[in-house]
Amino acid sequence: MNSKINHSMSLAKPDAHALSIKQRIAIALGITGLFILALALFNTNFPNKSLFLWLSLGLIFLGTILFANDAYLTKLEGIKNDAVWFKSISSRGTLGWITGIVLTGFYIVLYFYPQYLGLTSDGSSNTGIISLFDPLSYLLSGNPASQWFVYGTLYTVAILAFGYKFMLKYRHNRYQQLRTASVMFFQLGFAFLIPEFMARLNESPNYNLPYYDLKSIWPLNYYLFDSWSINGFLSSGTLGLTLLIFGVVSIFVISPFLTYKYGKRWYCSWVCGCGGLAETAGDPFRHLSSKKLSAWKIERWLIHTVLVFSVIMTTAVVYSFLGKDPNSYWLTQNVFLIGVGVLLSVIFAVVMLFKRDELGKDAKYGAIAYF
Structure with a gap:
């Protein structure tokens, strides 16, 4: 308990949300790992990039654990x-706003200005934070x-580290x-x-596999039917054809069946x-989401709406890939559109x-309007 006057009549400790010494040390370790990444972002020339990369990620892991x-x-x-x-970061406090602004800025730079992260396009060596990850890549x-x-x-590190934290939090619940x-x-x-190992296969002239996250099902994997992706699969022999078939089966068989049985969860x-x-x-921020019926x-x-847009755009992409001559291939543009x-x-x-009674009024109107 701190030294300030607290008029609470609670039998519990008024400052129960204060961080313990061990938690403060853990946060310091995690921040140190992030600080190494920040130094790399500002183009610090580390003498041993592999060592400092593993040190950074290791400190983040260790601090979280x-x-x-x-x-x-x-x-x-x-x-x-x-x-x-009561915590600033999870109650829209100053730390929460700072974190939100930093993450938003990071995504803007990631998508539109990767050169500021150290990516080079002229064939020269990477710089900045991207060069720090070169040894692992x-x-x-x-x-x-x-x-x-x-x-x-970083995405994988976050899921693994905070996944461990989540499993401790719900260690009483086997399902979680x-x-x-x-x-x-x-x-x-x-x-x-797996996608990184697939990229290594491309060192062989027999493979030209596109980057493929096997768990990412259309429409999340919106580039599956792009011409460069299909050509890459078809030019990579049996493995490429198998992956392409797996992608199609995931869309039309696996996903519908499992969704029907268990819902989208x-x-x-x-x-x-x-x-x-x-x-x-x-997980620590889920209470901030809107619980209003209107939000749902x-x-x-x-x-x-996004699904309808994805269907239209994917249809257009596949249509542009196909030809018109039935003598070359049976799946022509017209056959595809009819299908x-x-x-x-x-x-x-x-x-x-068969399911109209289970649909809400807005769902029925939406289905008819979109169709």
Whole structure:
């Protein structure tokens, strides 16, 4: 308890949300790891990039683990959302605003100005924070790092580190632990390591595999049917054809079946990297989301609007890839458009005939309007 006068009559400690000494040390370790990344961002020339990269990521991991151990293992099992409304970072305080601004700025630079992160386009060596990740990228794929490799690495570190924290927080709930272990596995294996190993295969003249996150199903993987992606798969022999077929089967068989059986949670909560980050690093902030019914309705309209847009754009992309001569290949542009029209009509008819009573009024109007 601090020295300030506290008039609370509670039998519990008034300053229960204060950080312990171990937690402060853990935060200091994590900040030190982030500080190394910040130094790299400002083009610090480290004498041994591999050492400082592993030191940075290791300190972030270690700090998160030590913080989680002290926060949860010293208490009885059960959900612990202690003081989330009293911490600046999780209650829209100063730290929360600073974090939001920094992350927003990072994404703007990542997408539109990667040269400020150290990416070079003239064939010369990377600089800045991207060069710090070059050793790891060469180890996995044999290629220099890009801004996306840096982002993917940090993304994976966040899910793994905060996934450990989440599993301690919900160690009384086997379902939550299995679900968290699942998203950690899919992020590390399917989203991070396997695509990098696939890139190493491209060192052989027999392969020209595109970057492919196996767990990312259309429309998240919106580039699956781009011409460069399809050509890459088709020019990579049996493996490439298998991956392309897997992508198509994921869209039309695996995803619909599992969604029908378990709802969207099978993907969003067990597989998807977006949901993985939200459920791990984003767990302390879930109370900030709007709980209004109007917010849920807006979300539904936005999701389905984006889905309709994705269908239209993907149809256009595949249409532009196909030819018109049936003698060259049976799947011509006209055949494809007819097939898409028939498929969408069948889906619409089945839903309206057998599931219309389960649809809300706005869902029915939306389905009819979009169709």
